[in-house]
Amino acid sequence: MSSSPPNVTELLRNWSDGDDEAQEKLFQFVYNDLHRQAARYLRNEHPGLSLQTTDLIHEAYLRLIDQQHVEWQNRLHFFAIAAKVMRRILVDHARGRQAAKRGGSDIRLPLDEAMAVLPEQDLDFVALDEALNKLAQIDAKQSQIVELRFFSGLTVEETAKVLDVSERTVKRDWNVAKAWLRRELRRGGRAGARA
C-alpha cells in the first residue's frame, strides 16, 4: 500500500475513461474506508440497528471526493462502486462467520446462541452473493439494480439515474429479482429469511 492516499477523484475520472486498474484501486480504497467507517459508526456513536447505508456511503463520498472536480456521472459511478464494496464487505463478513461456526470454537459459541435467539434469521449473504452472480449471467443490468437497491440502499429514482434506465424498469426488475433470488436461496436449502 502506498503511504499517501490515492486521489479518488482522479481514479474515478480514469475509470470513466476506461481504466480498469483504476476501478480496482478505487474499490480497494473505498473498501478500506467504508469498513473502517462502518466499524466506528457501529461500535461507538450510533445505535447499530438504525444505520442507514446511504448515510454511510454519502459520508464516504463527501470525504473521499474532491467535490468541485467531480461530475455527476462520477458521483453515480461512485455509488456503483460503493454498492459492490458493500456487497464484498458483507459477503466476506458472512464467510468469516460461517468459517468460525464450522470451527466450532468455544469462544464463538455464545455468538451462535445469540443468533439463535434473534427473532429473525440473518440473510445468508454468501448464498445471496452466489445467486446474484448467477442472475448477472442471465441479466447483468438486473443484478446491478439489486446491488444498488440492496447493497447501496439507493432509492428507485437514484438507481434509475445511476444506471440510466427508467424508474419503471428498476421497479420491475427489482421485484422480479427479489422473487428470483428468494427462490434460488430456498432451492439452495439455505434459510434466507426475511431481511
Next chain:
Amino acid sequence: MTPEQWHRVKEIFEAALGHAPEERSAFVGQACGGDESLRSEVKSLLSSYEQESQFMETPAAALAAQSLVKEESAALVGQQLGHYQIVREIGRGGMGVVYLAQDITLGRPVALKLLPKHLTSDPNRLRRFEREARAASALNHHNILTIYEIAQLDGLHSIATEFIDGVTLRERIKKKDLALSETLNIAEQIASALVAAHEAGIVHRDIKPENVMLRRDGYVKVLDFGLAKLTEQQTVKRVNASAAVAGTNADTGIMGTVGYMSPEQARGESVDHRTDIFSLGVVIYEMMTGHMPFEARNAAGAIVPIAEEEPPPLAHYSPEAPAELQLIVNKALRQNRDERYQTATELLADLKSVTAKHSAKSRFTARRLSLLAATLAVAVGGLFWFYASSRTVKSSLPPMKVVPFTSVEGNEFSPAFSPDGNQIAFAWGKTEKGGHMNFDIYVKQIRGGKDLQITSDPADEMEPVWSPDGQKIAFTRLSESEVAIFTVPSISGAEHKLLSFGPKTKWNQKAGGLSWSPDGKFIAYSSKVSAGQPYQISLIATDSLEKRTLTSPPAQSTGDDLGVFSPDGRTLAFERISNDGVSADIYLQPLSGGEPKRLTFDNVIPRGLAWTADGREIVFSSKRAGPDSLWRISASGGASERLALGGDNALYPSVSIQGHRLAYVTMKGSIDENIYRIALLGSSNRWSSPTKFISSTQRDTNSQFSPDGKRIAFESSRAGNYEIWVSDSDGSNPVQMTFSDRELTGTPRWSPDSRQIAFDSDREHNWDIYITSVDGGLPRRLTTASSDENVPSWSRDGRWIYFSSDRTGKREIWKAPADGGEAVQVTKQGGFLAFESVDGKFVYYTKDFRDGGQFSPGIWRTPVEGGEETLVLDSFNAENWGDWALVEDGIYFIDSDAKGDWTLRFFDFAKRSATQIAALGQDIFTNGLAVSPDRRQILYTRVDLTGGVDIMLVENFR
C-alpha cells in the same frame, strides 16, 4: 434461459402484479398462451414473491450492522461489568442486549440488560425512565419480571432482573401450535400482571410478544414494565413520519411495536392503562391467528397497519376460535378507549370464563387449575368457584366449569356421588406418623360445609359407593388380616361386614370395583376366588347375602374389574384385563345373562368408568391417546370421543345420577423429592424429628454442606432440568448455579475451600465432570474421555477430584488433578462413589453393579497411594449409593432394618459397630446424605408422594 425469454418472464410478472393475488394465476395462464415452461417460471416466481414480500426490503448495511453489533456484544461475554460476570447473551431488541450474568456479590444469576447509548444520552429522558423503572421494580407479582437493580456499570446503563429460563411469546407464536387453552392461559397471566401494575399506577406501554416470557414451569412473566418510556418519543416520531411504511420497527428490525400500539399511542397522545388493554387484545389476536389484527400489505408488499378498519374475525384464520373470545378481543381492540375494557380486571374475568368453559383442552390449563386450587384452598379452605361470571358471554346453556373439589394434603381417590348429587363420598389417604399413608372414607358436601369422616380404622378403606336410597355407603377394607366389604350409614355409625375374603395373601391382594344396583338389591364386586384364578365380578344380595358369579374372564387373564351398573340396572359395564395386567377393554355384561359385549378395542386399561345419567354413554379415563384423559363412548358402540374436560390428567370419573355433575381424580406431581433435615436438640444427644428443609414442587436432592458451613449445594429440577443450586445454610435464597439444556446435572461436591463445586453433567451429551466457581462464570470441564464419568468428590487438599469412570469397561474410581491433567486409576476391583478420609490417607467408596445386575453391598476403603482394599461396612446396601457421609471417626448412613424400615445410623470406626440415630419409617429415599461440618445437622432426601391426588368437580356437565 435466453435474454429474450427472461425479458418475457419479467413483463408477464410485472403485469401479473397489477392484478389481485387471486386473479394472478388465471392472468398468467392466459398471458403465456400455450408456453408451459414460461407459465411455470412466472408462477413459481410469483409464488416466491407472494410468500416473502419483505425479502431484501431492509438495506444490506442495516443487516450488516446487526451482525457487527452482535459480535461486539459477544466480546462482552466472559467479562466482568461492575459486580456482574457476563455469561452469555440471551436476547436483544430495540431496548438493548440482554445477557445472562452472575451477580458475584449475591451469587445469583440475573438477566442483565444493557441499554443502548442512544437511548440514554438524553438526561431528562433517562431520569424519567429511571423513575419509572424504580416504580416498576417495586411491583411484586408472580407474572411480572422482578427487577433487582438499576445501575450504571462502567458507564453503561443497565437493569438487572430475575433470570427466566424459557422462551419469549414471540418464539412460541412462531411455532404456530398454540392451543386455545394455552393461549387463554397466557392471556390470563398477562392480564393478571396488568391488573397488578395498573393498580400500582404503572402502565406498561409496550405489551407485545417480545416482552412476554414463558417459563418452563408454565409461569408467564411480563418484562420491561415502564421501560417503554425510554423509546416513547422516538417511536411516536417514527410513526408520524412514516405511518404508511412502518410495520417493521426500523430501530430494531423486529416486527412489532407499531402493530401493538393503541390508536391514541400511535397518534402520540398521552396514554393511560387502557393502552395496555388494547395491546393485549392485539397479542391475543395474534396468538389465536398468527396474524396481527390491523395489517395489510401495501403495493410494495410492506405490511402496514390500518387501524381504522375492523380486523378480520378470529374465525377467519382460526375456525375453532370460540365466539366468546371474539367478543373479548373486539372489546379490547376498540379504537375509542372509552369503549374498551376499562380495567384489566374486567378483561381477566372474561378470559377466565372462557377458560372455564374450555378448560379441558390442555394439560397446561389443568396444571393452572390445580395451582389455583391449591392457592384458593390455602386462602379459604373451602369449596371455591374460580369461575367468574361473564358479562360478554351469551349462551343458552350454562358453561361447563371445572372446580377443585378437594385440594387438601394427602391423596383423595374414588369420588362417588350421593343419589341426590349433592355430596361426594371419597377415600382420603393421609400420611401418618412413620410415613405410612392410611385411607379413610369421607363425605363432603358440594355446597361446602365440614367433611364428615365415615371410617377411622387403621386399615385402609377404599372405593365407597352409595346405596340408591342414600342411607348407606359400602366400601372395601384392606388390612393384613382381612380383605372385606363393609357397609356403614352414610352419616357414619356402626359398620356392618357384608363379605370377607380372608386374610391378605400374595394372591388375594384386594377386592373392589364396587357398584350398588339401582334397585338397591345387589352390590357388584370383583374378587379372586383362589390363587391362579382371574378376578371375577360377582353380585351379593344385600338382604340374603347370597352370591352369584356374573362374569367369566378367560383363564389366563388378570380378570374383570370396575363393574358399574347402568342407570336402568340392566347392564354392568366392566373392564377385562389381559394377562399382562396392562391391556384392557370395556365390556358390557347383560344382568339377564349371556356373553358380554366388547365395547372398546383399545388394549389400554381404562382407569375408571362411569355411565352417563341417560345410560346412553360411558365416560372413561384412558391413555388411549397419550396421557390420562376423559373419553366418552356410546353404549351401543362406535368411536370414543375425547371429552373437552380434565386435560391430560383426569382419572376415575364418576357421574351424578342427575347427570349434571361429573367428578374425576387428578394426579399432580406424583413424585416430589424434598430435602429433609434433622438436627441435634440443644446440647443434648437427641435429634429432632425430620422437617422439610429444602423443597419445591419439583425434585430437590443430593445436598452437600460447604466445608465452611455457610452454604448448601443441591441438585434441583425446579427450573426444568436438574441443575445445581446453592442456598444459604438455612436453606434460604436458593440460586441456580448451572444452566444447560440437558436433563441431568447433579452430584454437587464442594472444594475444601468452599469456593468451587465439582459436579457431573451430560450437558455436552456425554457424562463428564465439571467444576464451577461459586462466584460465577462458566463451568470448566474436567474430564474429556468419551467414557462416562460421574459422581465427583474432592481430595482433602483440594488438588484432586475423585470420580467414577467406565473407561476400562468396568466402573472404577479414578482421580484427576483439579486443575486438569491425566486421570489416575484408584480402584481395581470396582468402585463408584468415593470420599477421601479426613486425614487424607484413605479413599472410602461404594461399588457399582455386580455381574448379576445387583449392586455390590458394602463400603470399602483403600489407601490413597494404592494397595489392598478392605471392606469397612458390610451391611450397606449400595443401591443407595449416595446415602452415606464420611466423617473423621465414622460413617453416617441410611439402611433398612430387619423389618424393612429405614434407619439413619452412625458406624463408629473405633467401636466397629453402628448405632441408630433416627427411624425413618417406610419413606422412600433417594440419594443424598449430608452432614454439616459441626455435625449438628443431617440432610437427606425423601420422596414425597403425598399431596398429589385431588378430586375435581365439573358443574353443568353434559
